Amino acid sequence: MNDKNRLEALSSFLKSKRAQIKPESIGLPAGTRRRTPGLRREEVAQLAGVSTTWYTWLEQGRDIKVSASVLDCIATALQLSNDETDYLYNLALDVKSEMTTIKKESSELSPALKRILAELTYCPTIITDRHCHIVGWNAAAAHVFLDFEQVPYNERNLIRLVFTRKEFKALAVNWEHFAKGFLAIFRTYYGHYLGDEWYNQFIEEMSQSHQEFRDLWQESQVSKAPEMIIEFRHAKAGKMLFNLTSLQVQGDMDLRCSIYTPVEETETEDKLRRLMKKISAEK
Numbered sequence: 001m002n003d004k005n006r007l008e009a010l011s012s013f014l015k016s017k018r019a020q021i022k023p024e025s026i027g028l029p030a031g032t033r034r035r036t037p038g039l040r041r042e043e044v045a046q047l048a049g050v051s052t053t054w055y056t057w058l059e060q061g062r063d064i065k066v067s068a069s070v071l072d073c074i075a076t077a078l079q080l081s082n083d084e085t086d087y088l089y090n091l092a093l094d095v096k097s098e099m100t101t102i103k104k105e106s107s108e109l110s111p112a113l114k115r116i117l118a119e120l121t122y123c124p125t126i127i128t129d130r131h132c133h134i135v136g137w138n139a140a141a142a143h144v145f146l147d148f149e150q151v152p153y154n155e156r157n158l159i160r161l162v163f164t165r166k167e168f169k170a171l172a173v174n175w176e177h178f179a180k181g182f183l184a185i186f187r188t189y190y191g192h193y194l195g196d197e198w199y200n201q202f203i204e205e206m207s208q209s210h211q212e213f214r215d216l217w218q219e220s221q222v223s224k225a226p227e228m229i230i231e232f233r234h235a236k237a238g239k240m241l242f243n244l245t246s247l248q249v250q251g252d253m254d255l256r257c258s259i260y261t262p263v264e265e266t267e268t269e270d271k272l273r274r275l276m277k278k279i280s281a282e283k
Contacts, residue, residue, distance in 0.1 A: 002197075003063065003094070005200050006091055006094060006194060007061035007062070007063060007091075008061055009091055009190075009191075010058075010061055010088075010091040010092055011059055011060060011061035012218070012220065013087065013088065013091065013220045014058065014059045014074075014078070015059060016218060016219060016220035017078045017079075017080065017084070017220060018038050018039050018041070018044055018059070018078060019036065019037050019038035019039075020037075020038055021038050021039050021078065021079060022038070023038075023039060023043070026039075026047070028043065041055055041056050041059060044074070044077050044078065047076075047077035048070070048073040048074050048076070048077040049073055050070060050073065050074075055074075058074070058092070066092050066093065068089070068093070071085075071088055071089060071092055071093070072085075074088065075088055081222070081223070083184075083188060083222045083223050083224050084222045086188075086191070086222075086224075087187065087188065087191040087222045090191040090192060090194060091191055091194075094194065109127065109135060109136045110251075113127065113136060113249070113255075113257075114136070116257075117136055117137070117138040118138060120138055120140070120259065121138075121139075121140065122140055122262060122269050122272050122273060122276075123138075123140060123259050123260060123261050123262070124137075124138065124140040124141040124143075124144045124145065124242070124259075124260040124272075125137065125138050125140065125141055125257060125258065125259045125260070126141050126145075126158065126257075126258045127249070127255055127256065127257050127258075128158050128255065128256050128258070129253065129254065129255055129256075130189045130192075130193060130254040130255075131157065131189070131198060131199075131202070132157055132158045132159045132182070132185070132186055132189070133156060133157050133158070134148055134156045134157070134158055134161075135255065139276065140260075140272060140276065141260075143272070143275055143276050143279060144171075144232065144234065144237075144240070144260070144272065145167060145168065145171065146161075146165065146167045146168075157202075158182060159182060159183070159186055159202075159206070159213075160206070162178070162179050162182055163179065163206065163210045163212060163213050164210070170233075170235070171232050171233065171234065172230060172231075172232060173231040173232065173233055174230075174231065176216070177228070177230075178230055179212070179216055180216055180219070180221055181223070181226045181228060181244070183213075183216055183217060183221060184221040184222055184223035184226055185223060185224065185225070185226065185246065185256070187217075187220070187221065187222045188222055188223065188224050190203075191222070203217065224246075224248075225245075225246040225247070225248070226244070226246065227243070227244060227245055227246070228243075228244050229241060229242070229243055229244075229263060230242050230243075230244055230260070234271075234275070236275055236278075237271040237272065237274070237275045238271065240262070240266075240268045240271055240272065241262070241263040241266045241268050242260035242261060242262060242263060242268065243260070243261045243262075243263055244258065244259070244260055245258075245259045245261065246258050246259075247259065
C-alpha cells in the first residue's frame, strides 16, 4: 500500500468510527443541528486532548507525525476495540510487514493440517491464506457451502464467493452479519500487510462490481477472530446452527482456520451426518 492509499484508508476509518459514536453515549446532547451522524471533529479532539486542527489534519489523511501515546488517546476517544486500535496503529504509523508476497508453493497444506481437516468430520472447516484465498477445506464444508473443487482456483477467494455465489447468500439467514464477519478479518489483513498492493486492487475491483461489498466495507469493522453463532437454512438439510471459531495457524504461512462447530442441543450435527451419508450414497 503506497502512502496515498494508506492515508486515504486512515481517513476513511477515522471518519467511519467518528460517525458511529452517538453523542449521548458520552454525555453530549444529540441536538438537532448536527449535519452528520456521530461526533464532530472538535468533540473527538477534545476527548483525545489534542487540537482540533491537528485531529482534522489526521482525519483528512495529511502526512503528519503521530506518536503512539496520541494514537492511544484517539483510540479511547473513538471507543476502538483492541483490534481496531491495532489497525489504527498500522495505518497511522505505517507499520509494514516484511512479508509482501505469497509464493505458489505456500498454498500446499502440511500433512498435519490435512489430517486436522479430515478429523473434523462434522465440523465444516475452511483454511484461507492472508488474501482470504481458500487453500483447504474438508468434506463437511463442501456439503454445507459448496464444492470448492468445482470453483476455478483463481476464483476461490472466500470474500469474492460470499458476495458473488448464490449458495452463500441463500445459506446464511442473516447474510449481512455473515459477510461482515469475514470483511472484519479481511480488514485486519489489509492493515497488517501495507506493502501488498494486491489488497487495493482487490478492494477496488469488488467495490466497482458489488454495491453490497462497497457499503459494508465502508463500515470499517475490524476483528482478528470474530466468534459468532450463525444460522444456516440449507436447501437439503434445513435449519442448522453453528458456532464459528476463527483460529490463526502458527508457522511460516499466514493461514486461518475457520471452524463451524454444530451448536450443542440442536439437531445440526445429526442433519449434517445424514446429509453427508445421503450424498455419498448417491455418488
